[in-house]
Amino acid sequence: MNILITGASGFVGQAFCKFLSQKEEVKLIVGASRSKIEIKGCHKTVNLDGNNNRLTAQDQLVKDLQNIDVVVHLAGRAHVMKDTESDIETAYHEVNVEYTCKLAEAAAQSGVKRLVFLSSIKVNGESTIHPFVVDDMPSPEDAYGRSKLAAEKCLFKIAKSSTLEVAIVRPALVYGEGVKGNLLSLQKLIKKRVPLPFGAMRNKRNLCSLDALCDLIWLCTIHPDAANQIFLAADAKQISSVELVNALANGLGVQARLVKLPQSLLKLMGFCLGKRDQVARVLGNLEVDVEFTSRTLGWIPEQDTQAALARMVSSK
Template structure:
């Protein structure tokens, strides 16, 4: 039986992954978190800090695979003076510190949850990101993930540690936060939204689909030293997404058909251009590599994934 160390167990992806691994009984799971009180089904986490000098050796004893979900995530209201330096300290130096110790401890495989932001922020309509596209991160978070990927790949060549990199787009599911949660609340309140005529295409990944891909990468021999893009395999326009959310919550969608060009102009004048780009622009990913190399298929449809946003994590385990 494989022994797996899962970091970031108190996070959105980490908590769900821990539940699924424990329930499967196929691996022996050890978890870590900054908050040692974040117990999962009675499993006490190892207290850990994602810093350049933290000692991970106790947690890494007899470990076969590390699944690294912990990170400094995108922060809407940044308070530090130099955000990029802080992202690098945690997401780059902290990650590489863990990976170097994992290699020294004899860990075989290191699975790194990166971000589609490594590829960039937008794609032309109908031209999805491919796994081999030249990286083009734009913000501090994306830059830090790309630099961590490069460091891990270098370490893999030096030590023989198998590195698997997964780049998900926006992840949704029970307990989702951020902009997706804000959209859900607007739909639940029945407020009219001027987003009924948006014909973009965006790739998302349901929480259970991402967890399924991670679990496949834990054991699949062909995953070693590969990069995968994650997704549901079904792209949606913003209008379709909002209609899907409304259906999942049992409400009628109240979408007003306002042309995207007018919305973008208004958002630019109001200083909200980045938010408008996320709502109106396209970001598509090609998941064919995971399908072809691993034989993986997203197990949960978008419709079912949206329904699961409105039940607790415990109910969907």
């Protein structure tokens, strides 16, 4: 089976390529962008550059996708807390929507059987009263989430008018080897023994193990029941911010310094610093129900998030 991966140099992409390198039945083909990277087990590299508005011509995309069985589309403009773009909506739309649709149209024209798209739980929303389920009405609250939802809609529209099948994966916050962003920043603070104001928090949030996510993406490439479906991805159990910090501290071999501050004070501090929305997200719940994903595909999510987080940091 010929599988083409976009975003092979990214956090999830590198892990999934490593995962596929162990599958003898797979010929891994990398859709490269500006950066050239060495991918173990890579059979071929094609130039699929969707960055900086240099969208590959449609006829070239169609040509590059000849003889490809499955496209796993992991490339995209990632979510960041401090975005410096003057027009954030356009920046996300150009990469996450326009290029995704262009790639899917070329895949359909080339006879590709299936396209697996890495979306985000942010399509569902930023917080929960009840756990998110796959049938929830989408409620994205930022440009990134809206771009992922728009891309999903475009993919299903193309699938409806062609023989291309699509499978959508919406993971919660992903952690694993090589993680960056907020989780990496938190690790550094814990290691430096910086006091953290989360001691009084009792929120519940689902994370998503990188290893389990790779297994789910693989199932979406081969399972017949994955066609034209959306799958939520998260670990089996929720953890609190306190449990998250303690798990990372345990893996680092240090004692976490947690300070108990009332949530009302944290919200006030967020308001004064112009970070009200960010603080509200940290304090809130984000629970994800993956029963449909597990039942449909036979997928087994990570069962012990705290142990997996400790292993992640202790392996460095």
